[in-house]
Amino acid sequence: MPDATGQAAPKAKRPTRDERREEILAAATRVFGSKGYHQGSLVDVAAQVGITHAGVLHHFGSKDKLLWEVLEYRDRVDVQHLEGKHIPGGMELFRHLVTTARLNADRRGIVQAYAVLTGESVTDGHPASTWVAERFSVLRGEISQAVRELAAERDVTLPEGEPERAAAAVIAVMDGLQLQWLLDPEAVDLASATGFAIESILTATLGAAVRIAGS
């Protein structure tokens, strides 16, 4: 509807490219989070920012590419509250994990997106599967390293493979608790259950009571 009268209505300023991309990424996170990747359509995403699905493709090229950027976006947002610091080590890391769990209890959308995409990723040929696998691998590396640091601090020598097993268990318990919490928030206290489980695993691994405390 070209408006030749010059009677400029509320002149919605056209967003810049980067603003728009950010809007779309946020919308896509919500959509993929609430419907999953396959079930969430580009039309859904587009509707949330008030454009058409072709507009979304203009910015991201394909649905797959959009997913990739959503995943990276999540990482970016996730690290944001980490005050510019790089990933902490030793006990600091576990404190960070519990803190994240506490924060996550108020960010249902993001948790849901992560849970849905992770679950979906084990299907054959899913575009997110390598990302998720890589992520798990990196996390296991970081956490097992932190376990080794703690062991060194306390002069305990760990059996072969023990740090890795503990790391996998820590990640597993966090993911699993998120799932249960999403399905029944009343039944599971995300932060306290996470803290409890991590302390349990560390205590058993290091052979002495471990409290995470802090925060």
Next chain:
Amino acid sequence: MPDATGQAAPKAKRPTRDERREEILAAATRVFGSKGYHQGSLVDVAAQVGITHAGVLHHFGSKDKLLWEVLEYRDRVDVQHLEGKHIPGGMELFRHLVTTARLNADRRGIVQAYAVLTGESVTDGHPASTWVAERFSVLRGEISQAVRELAAERDVTLPEGEPERAAAAVIAVMDGLQLQWLLDPEAVDLASATGFAIESILTATLGAAVRIAGS
């Protein structure tokens, strides 16, 4: 699983209604397991038993109903190898959980189906969500009860809510490890990691070393 599916046999005898239903359920388990519910189509399922998708609908009415029966079917199969017929309690339960994990390492398909459907179920309005939530709830009840039994045996009094927290953590760690194992079987030893994690949680909860041993 009876039926050798002599699929090329020209004069194969027509399966009875119940045989056919069983075949379809097994096929649907494989399909939903490898592709997820939304991505797995009725055509896929039908092709696996050598009929058309309309034939599947003839037996199950709708895709949603098929999913429901698949879930019930899984329960039925799952309980089959549980000779005793009723769920064990106390330490016996935890032994059973670890044994199941060991068996699962050779049943990738079933594990995948469970993981995919569980993950998918947190999407809005998913037909399996109430089933999964219910399942979690029942499991938490059974496991927390077993924890209480162990505590009583050992004359420890547990803080309020501790059995439930431990139960949630046990379930979480099993689910989470399955996810990691599916994405990278080399990196995670399902059985040993599960045993380790459950022992850790029980030890921390009961305040004394717990070995599950057995099997």
Next chain:
DNA sequence: GCGGGCTTACTTACCAGTAAGTAAGTGTGG
């Protein structure tokens, strides 16, 4: 400082593919 050309950010229209579901017809075993 302003008109023209170029780029950006979309829209509309359409494509081919695939989904679930339905209705009606067909072959066959009992």
Next chain:
DNA sequence: CCACACTTACTTACTGGTAAGTAAGCCCGC
């Protein structure tokens, strides 16, 4: 002979993706 298992043929509803057109902003010679 006829109920049932199933197929064929179809509809309706979307999907992601493409092509082409358009309106708005931005830079530049003049």
